[in-house]
Amino acid sequence: MSALRLVLRAPWLWLALAALQLALAAGLVVPLRAVLRVAMGPFNIGDESHVLAALLELATVHPAVVASFVTSVAASALLGLLLSPLVAGAAILRLGGPASVGEQARAAFTHFPAALVIGIYGLILRLLLALIAAALGSVHPILQTLALVASLTLSALAVDLARARTVLDGARGLHPRTFLRAVVSATQPILWLRSGLLTTLQWAVSFAILLAAVHGIGSAWSPWLVRGLAVLGTFFALWRVAVAVASVQARPRL
Numbered sequence: 442m443s444a445l446r447l448v449l450r451a452p453w454l455w456l457a458l459a460a461l462q463l464a465l466a467a468g469l470v471v472p473l474r475a476v477l478r479v480a481m482g483p484f485n486i487g488d489e490s491h492v493l494a495a496l497l498e499l500a501t502v503h504p505a506v507v508a509s510f511v512t513s514v515a516a517s518a519l520l521g522l523l524l525s526p527l528v529a530g531a532a533i534l535r536l537g538g539p540a541s542v543g544e545q546a547r548a549a550f551t552h553f554p555a556a557l558v559i560g561i562y563g564l565i566l567r568l569l570l571a572l573i574a575a576a577l578g579s580v581h582p583i584l585q586t587l588a589l590v591a592s593l594t595l596s597a598l599a600v601d602l603a604r605a606r607t608v609l610d611g612a613r614g615l616h617p618r619t620f621l622r623a624v625v626s627a628t629q630p631i632l633w634l635r636s637g638l639l640t641t642l643q644w645a646v647s648f649a650i651l652l653a654a655v656h657g658i659g660s661a662w663s664p665w666l667v668r669g670l671a672v673l674g675t676f677f678a679l680w681r682v683a684v685a686v687a688s689v690q691a692r693p694r695l
Contacts (some may be wrong), residue, residue: 444635444683447536448676454535458528459675463668465524526556526604532679533608536686548608555607555614562620563600567592594637598627601636601685609689632688639681646674 448455530552531545540548570592578585603623607614627633653666 444680444687447683447686448680451535454532455676455679456672458532458679459672461524461528462675463671466671523557526560527553529553529556529604529682530608532682533605533686536679536683537605537609537690552604552608552614556604558615559600559603559607559620562603562617563596566599566620566624567596570596590641591637594640595624595627595633597640597681598633598636598685599624601682602626602688605682605685605689609686626688632684636681636684639677639684642677643674643681646670646677650674 527549530548530550534540534548535545571589574585574588574592577588599620600623603612603614603620606612606619606623612619627636650667650670653663653670656663
């Protein structure tokens, strides 16, 4: 079955993950919004072209703004690091076929340690490949950029494949050999291209969210556009995971 069809037959999974992402984002921004409101007082930023200058000025006058921003970013990074492996088991199980909410919850907690370790393996692979890409920068900047994109997309696919094999095939996710085999499988050109295109679309959506947030400051449409783009980004992320799930399901069983 195609990866897109796997996602479309699990609409509640997509919407639940999108709602969870929006709820976490709204919760993480509350402290920063409160500090900014106190720091700004009765003033506001009237022109989006002055956003960075105004934020820099606030940061120099009110150190609490910097502290709150750093805390929000660190909390977001930590939650992202933990949330992805936590929901991986449930998402992969549901994409692989019908599963009850209880089965998905059990898969999420059962496979969390393996999914977390696989994510760490992926970070190590990204670092190693980024060093290679940096070395290629001495040859040509374009070659460095292409190598960096290739390394990031390959690492994402390898993580997805390793997690999918752990959940669907019962592979030993904690063992490095499972991840190394996923890396080898991720080098298949067509599979790599499909997953890489979806990863690129995720990056494009993230950039669009940033543009909408900056250029839409003070407007009524900006928050809704940002939320809509976030939901779309979740769809692309789930579609990318479904590519790995479909690949694992298509493998001949011994």
